[in-house]
Amino acid sequence: MKLKYLTSLTLVVALGASAVVAELAALGSTARGGTSQIGRTLAAAISEVGELQIRPQELANTADYIPLVNAGEIEFGIANVVQLTYAVNGTGMSEGRPNANLKMVATLMPFRSAYIVRKDSDIESVEDLKGRRVPVFADKALGDYVTKGYFANANMSLDQVDGVAVPNFPRMWASFAEGSADVAIVVVGAANSREYDASFGIRYLSFENTPEALARTRKFLPQMYLQEMPAGSVPGIDKPTNVNVFDYTLFAGKDVSDDMVYKSVKALWEKEADLLAAGPFWNGFMKEKMSTPLGLTYHPGAIKFYKEMGVWTE
Numbered sequence: 212m213k214l215k216y217l218t219s220l221t222l223v224v225a226l227g228a229s230a231v232v233a234e235l236a237a238l239g240s241t242a243r244g245g246t247s248q249i250g251r252t253l254a255a256a257i258s259e260v261g262e263l264q265i266r267p268q269e270l271a272n273t274a275d276y277i278p279l280v281n282a283g284e285i286e287f288g289i290a291n292v293v294q295l296t297y298a299v300n301g302t303g304m305s306e307g308r309p310n311a312n313l314k315m316v317a318t319l320m321p322f323r324s325a326y327i328v329r330k331d332s333d334i335e336s337v338e339d340l341k342g343r344r345v346p347v348f349a350d351k352a353l354g355d356y357v358t359k360g361y362f363a364n365a366n367m368s369l370d371q372v373d374g375v376a377v378p379n380f381p382r383m384w385a386s387f388a389e390g391s392a393d394v395a396i397v398v399v400g401a402a403n404s405r406e407y408d409a410s411f412g413i414r415y416l417s418f419e420n421t422p423e424a425l426a427r428t429r430k431f432l433p434q435m436y437l438q439e440m441p442a443g444s445v446p447g448i449d450k451p452t453n454v455n456v457f458d459y460t461l462f463a464g465k466d467v468s469d470d471m472v473y474k475s476v477k478a479l480w481e482k483e484a485d486l487l488a489a490g491p492f493w494n495g496f497m498k499e500k501m502s503t504p505l506g507l508t509y510h511p512g513a514i515k516f517y518k519e520m521g522v523w524t525e
Contacts, residue, residue: 234471235264239276239288242269243381245398245492249319249459250289252489253479260478263471271379273353274304281310286467287475288313291322292458292505293432294353299507304351312465314510317476318503320496322459323399323438326361327387327447330412334393337365337416340372343393346383347374354380357396360431361455364418399454400445400491408446415440417452432457434505445491458503463510472512476501480520 240250247269254265265287270276273290277298280288294304301309328334334343340362347369348354354377362368375392377383384403387395388410397404399415407413418424420437428435437453461479463472479486483498502509502517504525509517517523 233261233264234474235266236286236467236471236475237268238265239273239280239285240267240269241273241380242271243384244403245322245324245401246273246289248398248402248490249492252486252493253289253319253461256482256485256489257475257478259485260474260481263474263478265475271381277305277310277313278308280462280464281312283312283464283466285464286471287316287461287463289319289459289461292318292434292460292507293356295460295462296434296505296507304353304356306351313462313507314465314513315460315505315507316463316472316510316513317461317479317501318505319459319461319501320493321438321456323440323454323456323492324357324396325399325418325452325454326394326416327397327404327407327413328394328416330408330414330447332393332414334416337361337418338367340394341367343372344375344391345369345372345394346377346386346392346396347372348377348379348383352379354383354396356431357455360428360435361396361418363427363431364424366424366427398492399440399448405446413447414449415447415452415454418455420453428455434458458505460505460507462507465510467510467512469510469512469515472510473516476513476516480516 238250238254241247250267254267257265268285276288279285297303298305298310299313383395386392435457438456440448440452440454442450480498486493486496499522502522
């Protein structure tokens with residue numbers, strides 16, 4: 212990690228007559244939303260083990276820190292597998308900008324997202340967004356792909372809405388909260404969605420779960436799938452609701468030492484119970500599935516640990 216972001220150093224903590232030496236590393240994350248919560252929880256879990264201290268480096272968007280991990284200026288990053296796949300290959304939202312130095316460290320959990328509307332809104336489905344004020348993002352931004360995927364599920368396009376231009380997710384959430392947008396993308400159960408529910412009440416919109424709808428959605432979100440959330444599972448879901456899901460990942464630059472990556476996955480393995488207790492967005496995390504093959508290359512340090520645990524299958 213470059214001095215520009217955080218100074219690399221070792222922490223020496225005196226414990227009586229002995230000392231514990233822990234390396235310090237940065238984790239690329241966002242300043243708000245579900246990604247921020249995941250990053251902070253993950254960093255705390257790894258740091259508590261004591262062999263490696265992780266500090267979140269929070270920026271506005273995932274796309275802001277992915278190139279920094281690729282360039283070796285930040286050691287680790289988190290992102291959904293759709294965005295990471297595009298980033299590594301230089302396709303989709305990363306068209307012409309491959310980040311070939313990114314290596315998988317762990318598959319974390321199913322990352323659930325959906326549209327929310329105000330509880331008193333007459334919008335009951337994505338189809339009902341026709342003519343409504345819908346946040347739209349710049350071409351090839353993550354939000355652009357998610358939004359187009361959501362609308363493709365309903366066999367609709369953004370030409371059918373009153374677009375509200377937003378530069379990033381925080382601005383979208385602000386527009387929704389202030390009432391200038393009728394809908395917003397949220398991580399299911401994230402803190403901001405709970406805040407909105409406490410303030411004015413929210414309701415999640417359900418996606419269509421048919422082979423045709425899934426095929427349309429995967430043109431924009433190629434590794435997504437749907438999950439039915441039961442009534443009462445999170446605030447705003449009062450009946451069974453299909454939400455969008457893609458796996459979330461932890462990745463590192465190829466030049467991050469094998470030892471540092473090994474320590475990170477070892478800590479997550481040991482902290483499974485703490486992660487599951489951290490909130491509903493960690494539901495589905497299983498230490499045995501951290502090595503799940505997702506079509507991306509794993510870092511040698513991670514492979515070493517997974518082989519030792521007997522869960523490496525490639």
